[in-house]
Amino acid sequence: MASTANVLHTAQATPEAHQTDEIDQAHQAHQARVSVRHLTKRYGRFTAVNDVSFEIRRGEIFGILGPNGAGKTTTLEILEGIRTADGGEAFVDGLNVRRNRRAVQRRIGVQLQATTLFPELTVRETLRLFGAFYPHALSPEELLREVALEDKARAFPQNLSGGQRQRLALALALVNDPTLVFLDEPTTGLDPQSRHMLWDTVLRLRERGKTIVLTTHFMDEAQTLCDHIAILDSGAIIAQDTPTGLIGMLGASAAIECELRAGNATPNEANIAGHLAAIRTLPAVTDAREGAAHALIYTDNVEQTLVALFQFASQRGLTIDHLQTHAPTLEDVFLKLTGRGLRE
């Protein structure tokens, strides 16, 4: 009995854990794979990451959603060990990233936002080279099969299309068969078909038990893939929840978009802003804002609101044009929280 206990003990204690640094409490308690506490990064006067905290559970797809410049890449790079934070701590599998950089890097896979590779090495040679950096690596053939690039093994990076290069970058992220994978904006610049191929791959990876952390500014990507999302804006997390939970924040079941025109005047001249206050009082309306040249009306009973809206328009002599309704999205959530769109 004593001998098996010894075996168990030595199996669990990794050399890194013996170093004098804290084993993350959350790791023990909640089985969080990644734990980020009050992470801060400054560049001179500019704060790129501002007191960011979140936890990522084992086996989930975690998304960091935000517009360009929000600090998503910086946050990810701190977790990947290629940037050091000015404040706060980050833990991966209970290991402090700052102090156990190499140990962390051995168990994670990383796809950077733009991956440039050695132009003088073929695809297969690159995969083999990166594989040699880890104790165990998958063969180039296995990796190429995973990302559907088998026929490009002998190609040089310059001869690959944008989508193919992204797939190669993904293959590189999987070279050590990691259980935790970081993807930085994996579908930016991809055509729709490649995007969906990548989404399928990510979902497949989760099915295999991997934990995925991805950043994106596409709300459909976040909504489709992620189990949990942290919305980042100007370096700070402004909301964190499941996609359903975040959308639920709006309290609306639908969003109505339409143009309101006064007679022959253009929609802008109709001064939508002037009518918004009144629109907000319409039945079941939870919120109303002005878009580019249209009104955005959030409601939790679309039928009621529509009827009331038509009456309202005819009362005020307005014509309704280009009427659309859609289910609320994360874009709407971001709009509500910041007054700006994700893509601006």
Add this chain to the structure above:
Amino acid sequence: MTMKAFGAMFWAGVTMLRRDRVLLITSLGLALISILVFGWLFTSNGATALNLGVVDQDHTAVTSQLITGLKKNSALKVYQGTQSEETQALSDGHRGAVIVMPANFGADFAWGHATLQVYYDQSSPIEEAIAHAAVQSIVANLNQSMQSAQSAQGGHAAASVVTLHEQAVSVRSLRQIDWLTPGMVGMLLMWANLTVGALLVGWRQQGILRRLAATPLRPGALVGSQILARLALSLTQGIVLLAVAMMLFKVQVVGSWLALLATMTLGSLTLLSIGFVIGAFARTESVAQAISTLISFPMMFLSGSYFPTDNAPAFLAPVIKALPLSYLNDALRQIINNGADLTAPAVHGDLLILAAWLLVALLLSTRAFRWA
């Protein structure tokens, strides 16, 4: 596992350098073309016939007959003169060998015991071999004809009538191609190694270094493996160049190969570290390339790669003294042309200065280089 990573990065480095056509052309290509151009355009030893000096101190019918026979040989170009004249000509490199027929040659020949004194140029083993073979065959013919004459007369043939006394003369005849070759090796090492800084800056700019930073590969392993890969490439190119010079133009490495390889290695490392310094202070790859080129061209011409700088104007002297390639070229010449080995003080001075450059450049570049 770090050995595996280092090894993989080393082989990847070798593969990448092998495929870098621009690098191969500017280093080995340039040096090879220079050697071929200068070697073929300016050959002073184009004659395929052996220049043979003949000193006739006997002046008998035997010696005249012998000399006539030699002159008929199309592989020989016979010059006649006094001993002092011909041996001087041998020293000056104008003769491949000198045969002296001493005063009593004719008489001794009739008696069956004649000797010939032969002087060879030993500094050129190939020339010496040719001369040796030629003279041996002359004497063999002579002995054979003597034997047949003797047996025709019914007498007992002596095994050999003429024996050779051979003496080697050390001749230092330096052709232009001999002088040029070490300079070309030095220049090749410069071109092959100075651009390493630009390469690293390019990797940083393109985000390759960042991608590598996300792996467990240590920066030390990255740098070390690339240094080793470049060194391997430089030495290989240098040996190829020397092989071409040796095979095509009969250039010889008179000194020790160990000293040669050690000097080439130290020279490569010094130039590599200077390349790192350039990379440390250049922001972009094109700036680093520009600086490398700006340094390479004057260094190529002012450090004695193509022509001697002994008679350069006084104001250039400090510049020449400041260039590390000047010392590398000098050390290479000492070894290749003058037969120095690692114990030669002339070589020590050069190697010390190269080592000093290496240390300073290494310190500077490790402090200043930005990895991200």
